[in-house]
Amino acid sequence: MLTALLASTALAACTSNEPAGNAGDQGKLSVTSDAKTCELSAKEAPSGNLVFNVTNKGSQVTEFYLLGEDGLRIVGEVENIAPGLSRDLVLKAAPGKYFTACKPGMVGKGIRSAFTVTDSGNDTELTGDDKALAQTAGSQYGSYVKDQTEQLLTKTQSFVSLYKAGKDDQARALYADARRHWERIEPVAESFGDLDPKMDLREADLEPGQTWTGWHRIEKDLWPPKTGYTALTPAQRATVADQLLTDTRTLSSRTRTTTHTPDKMANGSKELMDEVATGKVTGEEEIWSHTDLWDFQANVDGARVAFEDLRPILKKKDKALDTSIATKFTALQKLLDQHKKGDGFVLYNELTPAQVKELSSGVNALSEPLSKLTAAVTL
Template identity: 75%
Template sequence: MNLSTRSRLSSAVLAAGLMCTATACTTNNPGGVTGGGTQAAGGSGALTVSSTDTECKVSAATAPSGNIVFSVTNDGSKVTEFYLLADDGLRIVGEVENIGPGLKRDLVVKAAPGKYFTACKPGMIGDGIRAPFTVTDSGADLAATGADKELVDTANQQYASYVKDQTEQLSAKTAQFVAAYRAGDDAKARSLYAVARTHWERIEPVAESFGDLDPKMDLREADLEPGQKWTGWHVMEKDLWPPKTGYQALTTAQRAAMADQLTADTKTLYDRTRSMTFTVDQIGNGAKSLLDEVATGKVTGEEEAWSHTDLWDFQANVDGARVAWEGLRPILKKKDAALDASIALKFSALQKLLDQHKQGDGFVTYDKLTKAQVKDLSDAVNALSEPLSKLAGAVTL
């Protein structure tokens, strides 16, 4: 969704001009940055952000190109998020989400010279509190060299191939789902719903990077704003698993319209991902974003409110995060073997818990889980989230 809806946006989006694939680049000095200036102190790429319920105070309005670290502290009373947006205000260069009151999170990005926006979103709703931000030309060479360049290029190429494969499968499975839904074959459509969505959820950071597409395709009813048109997966989900009372089923014509819209939007997503490229910081941030998706939507059971197929989505998000991490492992093992080992251990523990809820080719519905089982999953997600949050910084700085 875009910044006018609940944040499910991701840091793996590909902002124009951020095509550097460096891990061995010159790192901007992270030394002392203080608030109130227009330039990061001493030309530093380290900035502080204070997010309150009404303000988004960034310590500087500019930083030199290269690695930039935003240390975001939630000084307000609401859960907040922080974004670095491209000059169009839609594309996300990087983001950190689900920052509770009193907590601090770092966003690490590799930024080329250009115009951007910073944005805090207290309460995780609305357009966010935005301000212009400029990245000046530091003169630093942002390209990796030698063996590091080979590792970086391989990681970027592998992830690009993965995204293309998942969008191809998403297109094929969505076509099958839409055909059954349009034909009124509800039993078949229900059986295909979670399967098709798996391919969306695995690359959710990329899919959601398009601010115009995500609200059309994946908006939840609970996140609708006044006057906003509701389309996409969850409209059809509710129609296939309707409430017992007070629900008016969609007409044949309305079903056809929803099917046409989802088909067209899926085709647009497919087309846009054909030429996408990635940087290691985007891949690393995207892995963490997928775990945030689990924590804020899947563990709570809010994502699939009608079908209760949250565990399919849960597994897909974990799959996508694992693929991103595994692609970066050759770099991570070289830079921080202990962090790599910790991430591996936490992934294994989380997967063991998920495996306990498998049923046939899928999972039990989420409403069948006990409170204790949900808590166990939540704890495992949080345990993995902590080391995974360091991945982008480890492979970028």
């Protein structure tokens, strides 16, 4: 009951945010999502700033994506849109072919349709001081992503070796520490649509016939249920572990050529807090190990770094919003610090309902101003 209540509370906080600027009527599109349809007000828009106002008229929580021409690359996304609510996806789009997708229930490929961005003839790049600030922010964040992927790869190699060798206690000790590097850059990893399902899929999100691989498959084997579970054989362990390491190497390689723009960074910051609201704060992410607070902290770290890199732009455009977001980050960190234990945290199932609710309220308080960040730094 508590999990359902907290998820409902977190999702209710995901209300529509008004863009702090004017993208022009042609750059503003409405999207209506329900169980069977994903209707857009137009099938094309001119290049530049785009605002998709997504309204959920269905009975399930939904998501909306703008995908690249290959149908895999995620250009932008807005998640966790509760029934009856609206949220905006704000981004810059270059001319080209795309797909849009609504995901009722937040599972599967979603309801897709082709979408075209025509050439407006206008330069989609920032100019002058804004361009310089954006380039600096992107460069700084790119260095952060590179550092985190390198640490993720190094620790995953160690984790995989321990797990394959049957050194379960040592593997369990490294699990949360290694995963935090993934959690800090999860929006970047998710932008490669084929990797996230293989590396970070929870058992509850499996579709019929889908092969379960990645971190959480190993998590369950290291922290097995007391009844009804058959441990993986050494050969099965090796297969799952080797696949995780291969996918991590692919992620590391791909992130070296990723471009980080203000809209992607700001949207990613908000996505990380959405991850907290719908997974970590409910205890559903690490259901076997209960190491959710390590993930929680990592998501906050990643969101804060993106925000900090964008602050020079934000302070120039909206000082009040800058102050509000910074204040809410500080308040949320103070709440998290109360649950630290040694180099990590207490297990999530050791928290009281009141403590969980307090954390949920802190996430919601930050999510509200953070939802306005993308519009503030791009429009």
